[in-house]
Amino acid sequence: MDFARGKLMLASFLTLVASGIGFATRTAAGGPWEREFNIGGGQFGAILGAGFLGFGLMIFFGGILVEKFGYKKLLMLAFVLHLVSAVMLFIANPLFDGWRESDPENATQNVFNVLFWSAFLFSICQGLYEAVINPLIAQLYPDNKTHYLNILHAGWPAGMIVGGLFAAGFIGEEAWFTELPWQWALASFAIVVVAYGIMVIPEKFPETVGESSSDFATVFSCFASIPFLVLIVLHALIGYMELGVDSWMTKLMENLLPNSVLILVYTSMLMFVLRFFAGPIVHKINPIGLLLGSSVIACLGLLWLGSPIQSVGMIFVAATFYSLGKAFLWPTMLGVAGERYPQSGSVAMGALGAAGMLCVGQIAGPRIGTQQGFSMSENLQQTAPETFERYAEPEAITAWGYEYRPLDAAKLNAANGAELGEDGKPVSTQALADAELIDEADKEVLLANADTDFSAVQDSYLFGGRRALTLTSYVPATMAIGFLGLLIYYRSIGGYKAIKIDHEHEDAEVPVPHEATEDPLERPAPTEY
Template sequence: MSNDSSAASPTYHRMALLIASFMTLIAAGVGFGVRAGILNDWAIRYGFTKVELGTITGGGLVGFGVTIIFFSFLADNLLGYKKLLVLAFALHVLSVIVTLAATPVYGLAGKDATYWCLYIGVFIFALANGVCEAVINPLVATLFPKEKTHYLNILHAGWPAGLIIGGVIGYMFCGENAAVNHLYWEIPLALYMVPTLIYGFMVLKEAFPPSEAAAAGVTTKEMLLQFLSPLLLFLFVIHAMVGYVELGTDSWITNIMENVISGKAFLLFIYTSAIMFVLRFFAGPIVHQINPLGLLFVCSIFGCTGLYWLGSANTGWAIIAAATVYGLGKTFFWPTMLGVVGERFPRGGAITMGVMGGIGMLSAGLLGGPGIGYKQDYFATQKMQQLDDALFEEYRSQTKKSFLFFPEVYALDGAKVGVLKDEGAELARRTEIETEEGKVSEETTALNTWWEANKPSNEKEYDHEVETIETANIYGGRMALKWTALVPAMMGLCYLLLVIYFWSQGGYKQVVLHGEESETEQYTGGVQGPVE
């Protein structure tokens, strides 16, 4: 095996460390994918309402982004890569132990203690993923200093791989409609310990290099001075848009498309994840031809086209084609942006790459998810008022809500719509649970009062209400995707400006801290394939 002396001494096994880093993302993806399939098991086994389940699964999402940024400041000159990955391994193991303790805790202490057990387990899982993300990006950039974009894309193929594995496990073994056999939720969830144990064993066994910046003697102060660069700040702004359009859309796409292709939306998500997984192995040859910024510009065109098309497609084949275009577009955004920062600002070390990743995550949690949700509410409300204004008044929320500087709007009350769709089954279960606990909430009481007063009197009225609300929701989702397509359009303009800027400077070139660049790599950040 060959080793680049500029990256590490012969005792560092580059491919082993790359595989270990890859496994951290698989562990994260499997955990997310499986958990989506076992929520109903938690509801039935422990008596949780959907509100409680939403709070549990939301634990730590914004904290994920903050964790990335915080630990990035410790990766270069303080703790180093190995210690942080050992910490991440310990957190991953602790998260599964705490989560699996839910059943015995339920028997000993009841529902409230079980809720906190699951919430803390999910939160620790998010912290572990944040520590991993703070390490693996600068680690791979250090291991492959002249092939950063190529190998960062390979690294981030681990995330869609984990989603695919977790999704398939959930589809086969989770929920009442499991395709093969419904297993106790503890069994599929514990499977994310397989990639966790693999990367943990490798991390404990392998030696790690100092970071590229630390090996060059770059101080923390010098790393922080990189943030004075207008180019870096511009890249941060673009990556906030990447987080919005990629992770923000992904958090909603299954929910939006479920109204259009009932029962098949999750399979569509697995399909786009598979596109990402395969194509990320080929970033090197692509950037060798058009450079990273050219690749990002092309991706923004595909992303914009795919999202707008998804907002219009009606037939099955059109939806698959639109999803394919969207999948092609979002494939290279995140890792290639990290590659550009790593190539242009190697003196920033883990800090610049960590802040980049953290900004993307924070944007997804604070802007992408809420923003796309707001657009759905805004357009669904408009459609509902056109179709049946009296019915809208019956099902609208009690208060108006806004997003950023956009106007306040009423929305369809999700709780009321949920009661209508299952004809009060979940509400009855929730009421029974709270009655047994001796504390029926005001919300549950109000919802019961509303349902008794507004329950459809016959099948025709019920069908009309369901169809009208479904039509409004489909319209709201489609319009949200169309308007979200503006974000990759703006990204495309930003990438075009960067292409023009670097053309005026003699072309895009990566900055290296060790040795000399090869003539074939100086404009690309990638090579034709693995050099091992």
């Protein structure tokens, strides 16, 4: 049966555009949520983490479901659940208003739960998309998987560009045009969801490897390969570095740029363009060499971003370098899974994606936020102890090996968002005066000391963000060591080769590579790089 490859490719591309829009707008919602709900950095990080947790779980189990039930049914399920996630955003404010009346002590925690589960459901849909579209595109373009998977995953930065520009124009007090209710901005991804749904409904899809194979257990054979297990660990680190940093980039750059979401838009634009050129690069240096070089560049880029840069121009130069490093990592890893383990279909790709997303949701998002919060509090306590006492929470918390007193989210938001004059004093303290979630007695004390406190808080916030980026640079450094080991390994067995399944005979046994135990000269239909 002939399939509309171009239409299926576009629909798959749009699923990632929708995911990118939702991701970018959510990362810009920290300020409004701090003001309206008193949601602090730790809770914000947890919500961002929920946006990856469901993704990680579903992309793996979704891969198994795809092999069992096919591509189209899971895309339709994700279509419905994505719209439900958008509806949950609109009920958050009415519910919070009711809780402030009936249960004020738990109002913030309750609305946090609503936002958490909305993000979790959103991530479930993302996982279903990835479980479907990666093996689908690899199957539609069997002779150039890595190239077309990179093009497919240009949809993610494309969505972040659209979502980031929308956030810059309409989310937060520094919005370019006007500040819209955050719900409308965060739910804007639903427009793209409806578009891809209309496109997919009438289309026919190819059978998956599991549907066309008489031996369903064959799709799990990738887990018998030690190099594949190494790839899983490395992809977890890619998720930590790429999506963990993207989750926090907007907030970490708040005091460096007039509208910090611009840095996310800029790096996304670079990724979008670069991913269209992965094919020629791969054919020159092979996928593992590309992954090794990208890891080194990403490490250096993060170290540069974490340094005390003062110039806005230099921030974008450093971000350019970082983007060159991260652009090819995620889709090229999926290409490696598709080329080395074609008999495993969506399961191999799903396992890598699950590792990356679970690492982001359960480790990277919360850990980077904790590192930023700890470094900020520690710096403020050392440089301005009196200011620290006015802004810090009374009780210390312990997270990820750090014990510290975090800064009060509402107080931090009021000080951090203030515009400072050349003398370092705030141009206006109106945001602090209007803050509803700060006790009136505390507000009077903070207003009396705003001239000295605001600059100290902003300096410490900036220090915390830079320190978090520097610490994250250790992750791509570790990745580089892992890819170097894989490069040496593949050269020891005759070079990296893409394996192809012979589909000429339906009853033919699907060849299963055993890496080091298999003679590379006896592998079926290899394509060398």
